């Protein structure tokens with residue numbers, strides 16, 4: 001089963017890597033599926049002389065891309081991003097997503113928002129009838145005051161859990177913040193929830209990615225399907 005999911009991720013990554021053309025500025029997502037994408041792009045650089053500039057969404061993605069000789073820029077050093085390719089934890093029938101299991105949600109959302117075209121790459125089990133049944137919504141918060149922020153998130157109906165690393169210490173994001181995972185059952189209205197979470201002082205970003213999927217690439221053990229979503233675009237990005 002794990003082997004099939006890995007194969008599906010590899011097919012999704014490979015299919016999306018074909019969308020990258022020389023001259024593009026490309027947002028490079030984070031996580032295992034995005035890692036496979038970066039590796040495939042590295043192969044294209046080495047084998048075909050593909051020339052593009054990557055905008056990494058995490059320290060680990062930047063390290064991998066550098067090893068593969070992919071030139072990088074920070075998001076503030078590019079005028080815009082032509083194409084962003086990233087993974088997701090869950091995608092619903094309206095192409096709304098939960099992201100951030102890897103803890104890179106703030107930078108991922110920033111880069112997705114400045115991209116002209118956003119591509120999501122997933123294995124099939126990530127496509128769900130409804131968001132939040134299995135995955136909590138990660139919320140990136142200030143270290144200062146995080147206990148009070150957690151209380152406020154509870155008043156919005158969240159079952160909260162401060163994310164911790166393997167050593168038991170609080171997980172710290174690339175941006176130096178904390179993550180509070182927020183379980184909602186059910187997650188009834190993602191748009192209203194996003195507005196509520198963002199209204200809490202000290203919340204920097206949430207893992208709800210709404211209107212940020214223009215193309216969904218679903219990998220399978222034997223290939224991949226690209227779906228042009230025509231999903232409503234998120235007004236925060238336009």
Ligand SMILES: O=C(CO)[C@H](O)[C@H](O)COP(=O)(O)O
Pocket residue numbers: 029030031032033034086087088089099100101102103104105108
């Ligand atoms: O949002 C993310 C990291 O913050 C990842 O894209 C998401 O968690 C999917 O990861 P994977 O491809 O390893 O399943």
